[in-house]
Structures are given as C-alpha cells and as structure tokens.
Amino acid sequence: QVQLQESGPxxxxxxxxxxxxxxxxxxxxxxxxxxxxxxxxxxxxxxxGRIYTSGSTNYNPSxxxxxxxxxxxxxxxxxLKLSSVTAADTAVYYCARAIFLEGYYYGMDxxxxxxxxxxxx
Amino acid sequence: SYELTQPPSVSVSPxxxxxxxxxxxALPKQYAYWYQQKPGQAPVLVIYKDSERPSGIPERFSGSxxxxxxxxxxxxxxxxxxxDYYCQSADSSGTYWVFGGGTKLTFI
Numbered sequence: 001q002v003q004l005q006e007s008g009p010x011x012x013x014x015x016x017x018x019x020x021x022x023x024x025x026x027x028x029x030x031x032x033x034x035x036x037x038x039x040x041x042x043x044x045x046x047x048x049g050r051i052y053t054s055g056s057t058n059y060n061p062s063x064x065x066x067x068x069x070x071x072x073x074x075x076x077x078x079x080l081k082l083s084s085v086t087a088a089d090t091a092v093y094y095c096a097r098a099i100f101l102e103g104y105y106y107g108m109d110x111x112x113x114x115x116x117x118x119x120x121x
Numbered sequence: 122s123y124e125l126t127q128p129p130s131v132s133v134s135p136x137x138x139x140x141x142x143x144x145x146x147a148l149p150k151q152y153a154y155w156y157q158q159k160p161g162q163a164p165v166l167v168i169y170k171d172s173e174r175p176s177g178i179p180e181r182f183s184g185s186x187x188x189x190x191x192x193x194x195x196x197x198x199x200x201x202x203x204x205d206y207y208c209q210s211a212d213s214s215g216t217y218w219v220f221g222g223g224t225k226l227t228f229i
Contacts, residue, residue, distance in 0.1 A: 045207050045220040107154040107169035114163055
C-alpha cells in the first residue's frame with residue numbers, strides 16, 4: 001500500500017524559501033503525477049501544483065512565480081519550494097498522488113498526513 | 122481565475138439524504154471530484170469523474186452532474202459522515218486544478 005510522508009522545516013522566516021519533500025513508500029514514484037495542496041488553519045484546500053515523474057509541471061497561476069517542484073525518482077521523492085514566503089503562506093501542506101489513465105484524470109487517491117509550516121520571524 | 126462555488130454548510134438529520142452542490146462554468150467540460158475531510162485528517166477521495174466511486178467508499182455516496190453544477194449525494198447519512206466536503210475540478214483548458222471552498226456537513 002502506497003504511503004506518502006511530508007518532511008521539512010516547520011518554521012520559515014518571512015521572505016525566505018519554504019522547502020518540503022514528500023517521500024513515497026510502498027510503491028514506485030514512476031508513471032504518476034504528484035501534487036502539492038495546502039490548507040491554512042480553518043480554511044479550505046488550495047491546489048499548489050503537480051509534477052509528473054518526467055519532470056513536467058503545472059502550477060497554480062496565483063503561485064506560479066514563487067513555486068518550483070522537482071522529482072527524484074532514485075529516492076522516490078518529490079519536492080516543493082515556495083520562495084519569498086509571508087505569513088499568508090502559513091498552512092498545512094499536503095502531498096498527494098494523482099492518477100491519470102489513458103488520458104483521464106481519476107483524482108488524488110493517496111495523501112500524506114500533512115505537515116504544518118508556519119511563517120514567522 | 123477559475124472558481125468553484127459550494128455552500129458553506131449543509132445540515133441534515135441522521136438517516137436522511139444530504140445533497141452538496143458545486144458550481145463552475147467549466148463543469149460541463151471538466152469532470153468533478155469530491156473529497157471528504159474530517160478534523161485533523163487528510164482529505165479522502167469519495168467520488169471521481171463526476172459519479173464514480175473508488176473502492177472502499179460506501180454505496181451511500183453518489184455523484185451527479187447537470188450543466189454547470191455537480192452534486193454529491195449522501196443517502197442515509199450516518200454520524201461518521203459529518204465532515205467537510207470539497208469539490209475539485211479543472212479550468213476549461215484542463216491545465217489548472219481548483220478546489221471549491223468546501224461545505225461543512227452537520228447534523229440537525
């Protein structure tokens with residue numbers, strides 16, 4: 001059974017870069033899309049972006065100028081970098097697996113438990 | 122930017138049927154997906170491609186689509202169904218994903 005685990009600093013200073021990694025266990029990272037989603041406390045979900053194992057990416061237009069995603073198939077990991085963070089970036093960050101089959105998207109079927117990132121000096 | 126609109130809350134009596142709507146201009150062209158999120162937990166996919174149910178999801182969860190609105194229906198709501206529900210879809214190009222604002226399902 002595939003499991004995802006987010007890791008990274010829980011506290012980031014304003015204007016710095018938030019860096020998170022998602023480790024995939026119990027299965028291969030290859031041939032799937034992988035996504036990042038965040039949720040500020042008491043608020044809704046926000047899609048940040050997705051990456052295919054080839055390295056192809058799509059980012060939320062509202063965050064695109066600050067987001068970089070990468071994948072390391074040798075480590076079964078993918079990563080998120082969000083630059084120039086402010087307090088508005090404080091949230092629980094989730095990684096998730098997105099299923100695409102024969103050109104159709106089947107949803108995000110496996111999620112990590114989420115990791116809380118606070119932006120504060 | 123593209124938006125999906127959900128009611129903030131839906132109230133239902135246990136055993137009754139709950140219907141949660143999600144509206145968006147691109148929904149006639151793009152499939153919708155529904156996620157259930159309980160407090161302190163990660164979301165769980167309960168409906169994909171408007172009306173398909175993943176394995177392990179109870180049959181009381183169903184989805185439908187009509188024009189620019191999709192609906193998640195929970196028949197015979199049980200106590201464990203009290204949660205936040207989010208619809209998710211894509212813009213008309215299919216490139217960018219978006220979540221609705223979420224609907225809190227509560228019992229009367």
